[in-house]
Amino acid sequence: MLRGEKNRIELKGRINGLHDAGKTPSEIAHELGLKKDTVYLWLRRWNEERKLEDHKRTGRRRVTDANQDRMLKNAAGASPFSTSVALTQESGLPISARTVRRRLHEQGIHHRTPAVKEKFTERHREIRLQFARDHVAYDMDFLRRVVFSDEKTFSSTTHGRLHCWRENNTRYDRRHIYENAKSGHVTCNVWG
Secondary structure, eight states: OOHHHHHHHHHHHHHHHHHHTTOOHHHHHHHHTOOHHHHHHHHHHHHHHOOOSOOOOOOOOOSSOHHHHHHHHHHHHHSTTOOHHHHHHHHTOSOOHHHHHHHHHHTTOEEEOOEEEEOOOHHHHHHHHHHHHHHTTOOHHHHHTOOOOOEEEEESSOOOOOOEEEOTTOTTSGGGEEEEOOOSSOEEEEEO
16 A cells, blocks of 8 residues: 555544544544545545545556557567667557557566677587587686686777667577677777
8 A cells, every 4th residue: 555545544534533523524624624525525435435445546548458569569579679669650559659668568578788799600609509518517627727808899880779679588589689790890899
């Protein structure tokens, strides 16, 4: 229960308590700083329903249905590097980009930074996998002699910040990796 909701229920309880103590609705309104109509409303509602909670409000009707939500999820899965604006236009639905983001978030899909890796051919993948298999059984003495390092590449050209629509724990799924092909732009590697 929210704090504001709890305070409203306490206020309604005070209205009833003061009424039971013999105060008139006008006196209760004056003492609590409320309008008389509000006091009358809650006294009447207590007498009729015997509850202090607000009536459930229906809220605004959803703009999309379950099929449209599923369609948005499929569209984000088919083109994970697209923006919510592009998904909105692609859907053809009369909704905002914010609604698209909300519907995807409800389904556990978020716009996150993708893993960026060098573009490999299948042959490159096979060679790397074979290297890993050949060295998986090496003992700790070998690993103590290995120097682990990392590098960061800075580029003269950029495509802006990349984002990818994906579920949790799927960052390294192949379809969510942005493969960076070699090109003629200037790069600077910093190694440490």
